[in-house]
Amino acid sequence: MLNYTSVTEFILIGFSTFPHLQLMFFLLFLLMYLFTLLGNLLIVATVWKERSLHTPMYLFLCALSISEVLYTFAIIQRMLADLLSTDCSISFAACASQMFFSFRPGFTHSFLLTVMGYDRYVAICHPLRYNTLMSPRGCTCLVAWSWAGGLVVGLVVTSAIFHLTFCGSNEIHYFGCHVPPLLKLACGTEVQVVAMGVGLVCIAALLGCGLLIVLSYAFIVATILRIPSAEGRHKAFSTCASHLTVVVVHYGFASVIYLKPKGPQSLEGDTLMGITYTVLTPFLSPIIFSLRNKELKIAMKKTFLSKLYPSSL
Template identity: 85%
Template sequence: MAAILRLNYMSLSEFILIGFSTFPHLQLMFFLLFLLMYLFMPLGNLLIMATIWRETSLHTSMYLFLCAVSISEVLYTFAIIPRMLADLLSTDRSIALTACASQMFFSFTFGFTHSFLFTVMYYDRYVAICHPLRYNVLMSLCGCACLVAWSWVGGSVVGLVVTSAIFKLIFCGSNENHYFGCHVPPLLKLACGNVSTVAMDVGLVCISALLGCCLLILLSYAFIVAAILRIPSAEGRHKAFSTCASHLTVVVLHYGFASVISLKPKGTQSLEGDTLMGTTYTVLTPFLSPIIFSLRNKELKNAMKKTFLSKLYPSSI
């Protein structure tokens, strides 16, 4: 029996991504909507990075981390959305096993790097507000670079562990993946053998990483709020809160959608519902992030006006 399953595994060379084909009359609308959102994502993030690069007043650790977040976000969307857009216009939705494994590795790597960088950003705000006199020592350029590097290493380790665990499984029977990408739950449904153990191990790794980041952020925010409330002037409290507002909004969106997708009880949603819910984390959150960072961060917004709008409309700035 094991030999037969192994033979089936070796003969399986591709998956079929069903994805949005269950919405045949809406595929063109989805394509146009997701295309516009996808084009805005790199443009918005590149605008943020260019502003930080040009404005020397923004050459601080907080904006270094924001640049790193923007880069990871662009790479995360690039790992998934182009393929999703192509499938919306194509009748051939097959994807090779190697391509599927690559997509899973890069999406998990960039996605978890994103989560670790959010945690580092909140640690930076914690140090700035709760330990301002030691800020330059604790958040030196070398220290910040190390935190960014470790975030990327952590994301790569999670991506490698998850991808290795999934693609060591034996796939048999149907090769129809009822999702628009190579995500863990739909692939587990196509696998044979001791799937429950792998599912438990992968879930433990992902949930531990997400909850660990989330708890560290909440702990940092609790200390930040306590320190802000001790600031005597209302203006000082408002300025301190405003620096955290954009971070907190994006973090809530990021972890909120990730938790709904990762922790959703099995069997409570249709396949079509899973597909639509997946777009909230894959498309909607990356689309909203640069908007929130630009509009809710007064310092960054003023720098954008000074750097770019003043050149287009010199009389209005």
């Protein structure tokens, strides 16, 4: 039997290779975080105040915005603090909490995008049955199941990782408590089994949601192509544009993190790839939904801008 010294805290060294850029990163990420927070809260407030937006699509959009806020709160605040601090240590319990509170809204986000794809499928392919299939009770259940799914995945992944034994080095080569760098610090015979199990759970959840979205859009496209007028086709597709754009961004960056090939990776490369999903994706989501959704833009202008500039309406 080998004698291991158990790790009680970790050191996050994700930005240590950019010592001269840390202040610039801090200012950039702070501005992006504040914009993400403001954008998502503005979407939630607009939907809450504007009765014309009390529809299933905007209910799901509110839930999506809330999951974005919780995800960025779990990751970016700690990252900003570490960029200004010389002590980047994080306790064992805090590391586990960060992983859980980032994985839960992160996978809830994927489930909600799938639900929104189903909503668009019903609206376009079965418009006469829309009010029945997407009743208020049914929509509430879909949101609840999405959050429950994120909770289960978060608990499974976090419990599996933090039941491992960590020994030797306590330096996490990342800016947060992420699965791959933590697995490199674990020791014991069960590490490979846990790594394979966690990988299967994450990839199955992402790919499962992705395949359901692709299937939804296959039916949507087939239905749109049968619409005789060009104006009708454009109007039908425009209702899906913002959701489809966010799906492409979300899964594009997620695939970089979860589906990248195994092999030697530099700390700089891992950090920069992680930033794209952790900071850039939440930053782009409210922009895409606000700019590509005419109804939401009009409601924002009516609800907020009219109070500041009454003559603008």
